[in-house]
Amino acid sequence: MLAYTIKRLLAGVITVWFIATATFIAMHSVPGDPLMNDKAVTEEIRKNLEVKYGLDKSKPEQYFIFMKNMLAGDFGISFTQQNRKVNDIIRDHFPVSATLGLLAVFFAAIGGIVWGALTALYRNRLPDIIIMFLVILGISVPSFVFAALGQLSLVKINQLLGASVIPVAGWGTFAHMLVPSLVLGLGTMALLTRLMRSSMLEIVNEDYIKTAKAKGLSPLRIFFKHQLRNAILPVLTVLGPQIAAITTGGFVVELVFAIPGLGRYFVQAVQQLDYTVIMGTTVFYGAFLVFMVILVDIIYGFVDPRVRLQ
Amino acid sequence: MRPKFFLFLTALLAGFVTSLSFAKVESTSANFETQTITLALTQEPPQLNSMKATDQVSSLILGHVMEGLLSYDRRGRLIPGVAEKWEFDASGGTFWLRKDAKWSDGKPVTADDFLFAWQTALKPETASEYSFIFYSIENAEAINQGDKPAEALGVTVIDDYTLKVKFGSPIGYFDKLAAYTTFFPVRRDFFESRAGRYGADAKDLLYNGPFRLTAWTHSASLKMVKNEHYWDKDNITLNAINADYITEDSRSRLNLYIDGKIVHTRLDGETYKDALTQRQRIRSFTTGSVFYLEYNFRDGRVTRNLNLRKAIQHVFEPEEFVNKVLATPGNLPGRSLFPVWLGGVEDKFRREYKAKEAKIDVSLAREYLQKAIQELGVKKIPPLVLLAGNSPTSAKQAEYMQGVLKEKLNIDVKIDVQTFKQRLAKMTSGDFDIVAAGWGPDFDDIMTFGDLFASWNLNNRGRYNNPEYDRLVRIGMTSTDPQTRMDAMGKLQDILYEEAVILPQYEQGVIYLMHPKLKGVVRRVVGADPDFRRARVVK
Numbered sequence: 001m002l003a004y005t006i007k008r009l010l011a012g013v014i015t016v017w018f019i020a021t022a023t024f025i026a027m028h029s030v031p032g033d034p035l036m037n038d039k040a041v042t043e044e045i046r047k048n049l050e051v052k053y054g055l056d057k058s059k060p061e062q063y064f065i066f067m068k069n070m071l072a073g074d075f076g077i078s079f080t081q082q083n084r085k086v087n088d089i090i091r092d093h094f095p096v097s098a099t100l101g102l103l104a105v106f107f108a109a110i111g112g113i114v115w116g117a118l119t120a121l122y123r124n125r126l127p128d129i130i131i132m133f134l135v136i137l138g139i140s141v142p143s144f145v146f147a148a149l150g151q152l153s154l155v156k157i158n159q160l161l162g163a164s165v166i167p168v169a170g171w172g173t174f175a176h177m178l179v180p181s182l183v184l185g186l187g188t189m190a191l192l193t194r195l196m197r198s199s200m201l202e203i204v205n206e207d208y209i210k211t212a213k214a215k216g217l218s219p220l221r222i223f224f225k226h227q228l229r230n231a232i233l234p235v236l237t238v239l240g241p242q243i244a245a246i247t248t249g250g251f252v253v254e255l256v257f258a259i260p261g262l263g264r265y266f267v268q269a270v271q272q273l274d275y276t277v278i279m280g281t282t283v284f285y286g287a288f289l290v291f292m293v294i295l296v297d298i299i300y301g302f303v304d305p306r307v308r309l310q
Numbered sequence: 311m312r313p314k315f316f317l318f319l320t321a322l323l324a325g326f327v328t329s330l331s332f333a334k335v336e337s338t339s340a341n342f343e344t345q346t347i348t349l350a351l352t353q354e355p356p357q358l359n360s361m362k363a364t365d366q367v368s369s370l371i372l373g374h375v376m377e378g379l380l381s382y383d384r385r386g387r388l389i390p391g392v393a394e395k396w397e398f399d400a401s402g403g404t405f406w407l408r409k410d411a412k413w414s415d416g417k418p419v420t421a422d423d424f425l426f427a428w429q430t431a432l433k434p435e436t437a438s439e440y441s442f443i444f445y446s447i448e449n450a451e452a453i454n455q456g457d458k459p460a461e462a463l464g465v466t467v468i469d470d471y472t473l474k475v476k477f478g479s480p481i482g483y484f485d486k487l488a489a490y491t492t493f494f495p496v497r498r499d500f501f502e503s504r505a506g507r508y509g510a511d512a513k514d515l516l517y518n519g520p521f522r523l524t525a526w527t528h529s530a531s532l533k534m535v536k537n538e539h540y541w542d543k544d545n546i547t548l549n550a551i552n553a554d555y556i557t558e559d560s561r562s563r564l565n566l567y568i569d570g571k572i573v574h575t576r577l578d579g580e581t582y583k584d585a586l587t588q589r590q591r592i593r594s595f596t597t598g599s600v601f602y603l604e605y606n607f608r609d610g611r612v613t614r615n616l617n618l619r620k621a622i623q624h625v626f627e628p629e630e631f632v633n634k635v636l637a638t639p640g641n642l643p644g645r646s647l648f649p650v651w652l653g654g655v656e657d658k659f660r661r662e663y664k665a666k667e668a669k670i671d672v673s674l675a676r677e678y679l680q681k682a683i684q685e686l687g688v689k690k691i692p693p694l695v696l697l698a699g700n701s702p703t704s705a706k707q708a709e710y711m712q713g714v715l716k717e718k719l720n721i722d723v724k725i726d727v728q729t730f731k732q733r734l735a736k737m738t739s740g741d742f743d744i745v746a747a748g749w750g751p752d753f754d755d756i757m758t759f760g761d762l763f764a765s766w767n768l769n770n771r772g773r774y775n776n777p778e779y780d781r782l783v784r785i786g787m788t789s790t791d792p793q794t795r796m797d798a799m800g801k802l803q804d805i806l807y808e809e810a811v812i813l814p815q816y817e818q819g820v821i822y823l824m825h826p827k828l829k830g831v832v833r834r835v836v837g838a839d840p841d842f843r844r845a846r847v848v849k
Binding site: 030031032033034036037038039040041042044045048049052080081082083084089092093148151152154155158159162163164167168169170171255256257258260261264265271272273 | 561769
C-alpha cells in the first residue's frame with residue numbers, strides 16, 4: 001500500500017510538471033501581448049514593463065526562472081492586479097470557491113444518491129421517467145442558463161414576499177451560498193443520479209440480494225444494508241475528480257452571483273493574457289485535481305478490500 | 311447551433327419569468343437616515359495608485375477618495391480643488407493651494423506632495439502608461455525617457471502652498487490636465503513606507519478626497535466612508551458608499567437593482583428590454599466616447615486609396631447604424647472625430663465648426679469606386695479585412711458593414727474577430743485594412759481627440775501621415791489663443807472628412823437605472839463617473 005501510494009504521488013508530481021510546461025508553452029504561443037492596453041505606450045515605458053515582469057529575457061530563460069520560483073512556491077505578481085502576488089490571489093479566493101464547491105458537491109451527492117436510488121426502485125415507472133427527464137435536462141443544459149434562471153427566481157420570490165429575503169447575489173452568509181451552490185452542483189447531481197441508477201440496477205440482480213430476499217429481510221433493510229452500500233462505490237470514484245472540477249469550474253456561477261472566487265481569475269486571466277495568474281491558477285488547479293484523483297484511489301483501497309489485493 | 315439554442319432557451323424562460331409581475335421589493339440600497347448608498351462595480355480596480363491608474367473603475371474610486379489641484383463642478387466646469395486659485399501664461403503657471411486641505415491622517419496637503427507624485431509618475435521605472443499627460447511640463451519627456459533625472463522636472467515648490475510649473479512648450483489647456491487622476495498628490499513618506507505596495511489595499515493608500523477607503527475585500531467589496539479631514543466636508547452629505555458587489559454580468563446587476571440592493575446599474579441591449587418590462591425608469595447619458603472605423607495607410611494596403619475610402623464614406627449612413635444596429639437609446643450618429651460635447655471658443659465646438667456630412671449617394675460612391683479600381687490597377691477591390699472585437703455587439707456592427715459594402719459597392723469584407731489583447735496586437739502590427747476602434751476622452755479639451763491621427767501618435771494605428779494635419783495639431787497643442795486653436799481644429803475636422811481618414815460611426819450613449827431617491831449624482835464624460843461626491847438621499 002505504501003509503495004503504491006509513493007508511486008502514485010511520484011507520477012502525480014510528473015503530471016503537474018507536465019501541466020506547468022504545457023501551459024507555459026501554450027500561453028506563450030497565443031498571439032497577443034499581455035502588456036498591451038487600450039492606450040499605446042512609448043518604447044521606453046514598454047521596456048520598463050518588460051523588465052518588471054521579466055519578459056525582456058528569452059523564453060527558455062523565462063521558463064527556468066518560472067520553474068525555479070514555482071518550486072519555491074512563488075508564482076510572481078499579477079499583470080492586471082499590479083500590486084498583488086498570484087499566491088495572495090489564490091490564498092484569498094480559493095477558499096471561497098472551495099466553500100461553494102464543497103457545498104455544491106454535498107448537494108450533488110445527497111441528491112444524486114437519493115434520486116438515483118429512487119429511479120432504480122421505481123424502474124420504468126413514472127417517478128423514474130420524470131427524474132430521468134430532469135437528469136437529462138441537468139446534464140445537457142449549461143450552468144449559465146441555470147444560474148440566470150436561479151437568480152431570476154430569487155428576484156421573483158423576493159418580489160412575491162415583498163422583501164429581500166434571500167440575497168440574489170453577493171457573498172458572506174449561508175443564505176448567499178445556497179442557490180449558487182445548488183446551481184453549481186446540478187450537473188454533478190444529474191451525473192451521479194445516472195451513475196447511481198445503473199449501479200443500483202446492476203446490484204438488484206446479484207445473488208446476495210436474492211439471498212437477502214430469501215432470508216425474508218425487510219425491503220428497507222435490503223435497500224440500505226445491501227443495495228445502497230454496494231452501489232455507492234462507483235459514485236465515490238467519480239466524486240473525487242468532481243470535487244476538484246466543481247471547486248474550480250464555477251466561473252459562470254461566480255460571475256452571475258458576484259462571488260469573489262478563484263474561478264473568475266482563472267478564466268479572466270486567459271482573456272487578459274495575465275501570464276503569471278494563468279500559470280499560478282493552472283498549476284494550482286492541476287495539482288489539486290491530480291491530488292484528488294490519487295486521494296480517491298487510496299481511499300478506494302480502504303473502502304473496497306478487492307482493490308487492496310491487487 | 312447549441313449555444314444559440316441555449317441562449318434562445320434562456321431568453322424564452324427569462325422572458326416568461328420576467329413577465330410575471332409582482333409587487334416591488336422595498337429598496338435598501340439608499341438609506342435616508344444614515345445617508346448610505348450601495349453600489350455594484352463592474353470589475354475589481356487593478357490597483358489604486360493614482361500615478362498608474364488607467365481604467366474606469368480605478369478612476370471612479372480614486373475620484374471619490376482623492377482630489378487634484380482642480381476639480382469639476384456638476385456641469386463639468388473647472389472649479390478649485392486643492393488649489394484655491396491658479397494663473398497661467400505662455401511660459402508656465404502657478405497654483406496656490408488652500409491651507410485647509412488635509413490628508414486622512416490630518417497632515418496638510420502641500421505643494422511637495424504634487425511634485426513628488428508627478429516626478430514619480432514620470433520616472434521610467436514606474437512605467438506609468440499615462441506619463442505622456444505631463445509632457446507639456448519642461449523636461450518631462452526627457453525624464454520619462456530616462457535621459458534626465460526626475461529632479462530636472464520644470465516644477466518648483468515656492469513654499470508649502472505655492473507650486474510653480476514651467477512649460478516646455480506653450481500649452482493652452484494645462485488647467486484641464488491638472489484635474490486628471492495622474493496629477494493627484496502622493497505623500498512621499500507614506501509612499502515610501504508602503505515599500506512598493508502603494509495603492510494595493512485600503513490601508514496602503516492615504517486619502518485627501520471627500521471619502522476614504524476603509525475596507526477593500528478583493529473581488530468582493532470596497533467600502534468608502536466620509537473623510538472627516540476633507541476641507542469641504544460640510545458640503546458632503548453621504549456618510550458611506552458601499553460597493554458591495556463586483557460583477558461584469560449586467561443581468562446580475564439588473565437583478566440586484568430590482569431586488570433593491572444597488573442604487574445604479576448600466577444596461578445593455580439585452581437587459582434594456584427586461585428593465586422596460588419591469589417598468590423601470592430608464593435614463594440615458596452620452597459617455598463622450600466616439601467610435602469609428604480606422605483605415606490602414608501602410609504601404610501596399612488598398613485602403614491607402616482615397617477614392618476607395620470616399621466610396622465607403624458615401625454609402626455609410628450613421629443614423630441608420632445608430633437606430634437599427636445599436637438600437638438602444640442614447641447613442642448619437644457619428645459625424646466627426648470630435649464629439650458634440652467638446653467646448654469651442656465660446657459655445658460648443660461642433661456648433662461653431664459644423665462637421666461636413668457625406669450625402670448618401672450610391673451612384674456617386676460607385677464613381678469613386680471605379681476611379682479607385684483604375685488607380686489601383688485591379689479588376690475588383692480585393693476582400694477587405696475588417697478587424698473587430700469579440701463582443702456580440704462588435705460582431706453585429708461588423709456584419710452590418712459587411713452587408714452595406716457588399717450590397718452597395720460589391721466589395722467583399724472578411725471579418726476578423728479577435729479577443730481584446732489579440733486585436734490590439736494586430737492593430738499595432740498593422741494586420742488589417744479596416745479596424746473598428748473608439749476613443750474616450752482623458753481630459754476636457756479638444757486635444758484629447760485632436761492629436762489622435764498625428765504622425766507621431768502611437769494610437770494612430772493605421773499610420774495616417776499628413777504634414778498639414780501634424781501642423782494643425784501643433785497649433786492646437788501649443789497655441790494659447792482659443793480662437794487660433796479652434797480654427798486649427800476646425801480645419802483638422804475638414805481634413806478628416808475630405809481625406810476620409812476615419813469613418814465616424816457613433817457617439818456612445820449609455821442607458822442606466824438610478825435610484826429615484828438618490829439626488830445630485832453627476833454623470834461625467836471626464837473624471838469619476840458616476841460621481842456620487844455631492845449626492846444625497848432624499849426622503
